[in-house]
Amino acid sequence: MATTAALAVGQQVATGALFRQAERPSNAEGAATQSAFAKQPLQTSSASAFANGGLKLTHAARPEQRSVRAVAQKISAAVSTAAPAQGERQAQSAKKAVDTKRTVIITGASSGLGLATAKKLAKSGEWHVILACRDFLKAEKAAKAAGLPKDSYTTLHVDLSSLESVRQFVKHFRATERKLDVLVANAAVYKPTAKEPVFTAEGFELSVGTNHLGHFLLVNLLLEDLEKNREAKPRVIIVGSITGNTNTLAGNVPPKANLGDLSGLAAGISEKSASVMIDGGEFDGAKAYKDSKVCNMLTVRELHRRFHDKTGITFSSLYPGCIAETGLFREHYSLFKTLFPLFQKYVTKGYVSEDTAGERLAQVVSDPKLGASGNYWSWNNDQSSFVNDVSDEVADSTKGQKLWEVSEKLVGLK
Structure with missing residues (x-):
């Protein structure tokens, strides 16, 4: 205690x-x-x-x-x-309960889309969900409130804004001795009203450091675990966003995502850098988030190019619809939080509930029909899924390769 x-x-x-x-x-x-x-x-x-x-x-x-x-x-x-002791105890608890269920790791599973997806999968009886969350106690409380069966999940601590925390999480997951079937990179931070940048443990701008670099390291460290389970057709899913897709109306709302020549990222996007933005421009909290989602989608395509054929892992991204009342907007202006859901419901018709979005992400996790690699999934109003187009920037394989190489250096893989 x-x-x-x-x-x-x-x-x-x-x-x-x-x-x-x-x-x-x-x-x-x-x-x-x-x-x-x-x-x-x-x-x-x-x-x-x-x-x-x-x-x-x-x-x-x-x-x-x-x-x-x-x-x-x-x-x-x-x-x-x-913190390490807590992770080790949870790992040992999960180890004792190893069963025939498939295992999925979901980051950011203490609320919103992550929790809705965890709830859907855990209650199916076919999945054991690893709730990979920064706030351990919040995740435990959320799981109980959502009615997740006790033997259907394990909570493990991870702070994606700390690369060391990511490495510790992988260590604790492996201690459970579970085979890994699916990794869902869902967690994200969004600072739309920030006037000044905030930084991660390693000194990176927070949105890109967490949403992109934290997940980039996590995915790379767990590729080995996924490949070992090749016969189960493992998957890696990174949640994208329509706001990072400049070929859509939403993606053209200023400030628009734009990685430029990646000069800011290559320079470290840190307090000591000339710029904390990927493109080397002035800080903008909303743009930093959108840029991070472009990085997520580029990463999926590069993962597919580099690893799908030799590992059998399916790599995909998705936009589950606009969850206009998600906690992701908690730091937005009050007027925005009031009007945005109404705008999505009655004007764009793009509004979806957390439960519906969770069902869609769970579909990408488990549905054999969505097992093709390299795709960006979206849904029609009739709930049917389809492969969506990506922006020219996301489709730029040269930029994707450069992003990969720079990111490898920043997280210490090279």
């Missing part, structure tokens, strides 16, 4: 849950907690950075901040051992 409590607090500190930039405390989070912190924010990189004492102050520490840091330092030792 002590280590679990320490882990929970450590995760909250590491992910910024205990450090708010608001001028006054939020009622929802408790004025008593908020009053302990100064107005100037503390920035942390990741759970692993916190555990290693890696808190960085962006301003000179005030007395209140020093008090907070003192508390944090007292629990850091417990957290540094609790």
Whole structure:
């Protein structure tokens, strides 16, 4: 219980849950907690950075901040051992329950599309779902609330904004001794209103560092596991977005996705770089997200080109429809969150519920009819699936190869 409590607090500190930039405390989070912190924010990189004492102050520490840091330092030792221990305990629990079910890993499965997909697969009785989530306790609570059978899932911690956390996740998954059938790269962060960039543990701009680089490393590390299960026709699915497809109306809403010559990415998209944007331009939180989704879709095509024939793995992407009320928009303006669902329901007719989107992603996971590799799947209003076109940028094989080579270097694979 002590280590679990320490882990929970450590995760909250590491992910910024205990450090708010608001001028006054939020009622929802408790004025008593908020009053302990100064107005100037503390920035942390990741759970692993916190555990290693890696808190960085962006301003000179005030007395209140020093008090907070003192508390944090007292629990850091417990957290540094609790996170791996928690993962190992969950892995051992899953190991004991190994059965004949197929295994799917879903990142970002504590809410939204990821949870809806996990629910669909877990309740089928045919799948054991690995809930790969940053907030372990949130994922456990969500799984129980969704009614997932106890023997149908295992929760393992992963923070995609930390490459070390990704490596630890792979270690803990392998400790379960489960064969891997499908990997779903679903998790994403979206900072549309951000005025200044936020960075990952390794110093990359957060949206691209998490949505693209974190998943890029995860997929590459697990290719070996998937290939070992070749007879089961394994799959890798990376969730795309219509906003990254500039051959669509939604994809042409400013700011448009554009990777340019990848000069910004090649330079590291870090605090020390001339630009934190892939194309080398000025920071824009909404564009950073859209660019990351173009990277996701390019990665799928490059994975298919490099590995499908020799491994038998199916690589695909999809756009499940517009989940206009998803938590992905939690940081958007209030007016947008009110009007956008109505616009999607009654104007574009592109609105889908989380449950419907989850059914579609589950279909790409398990339906033999959607087993072709290299495809970008979409759905008609009658729920029938089809292979959609991609933008010229996503179809650019030269750019895809360059993206791969740069990404390999950034995540330490080369």
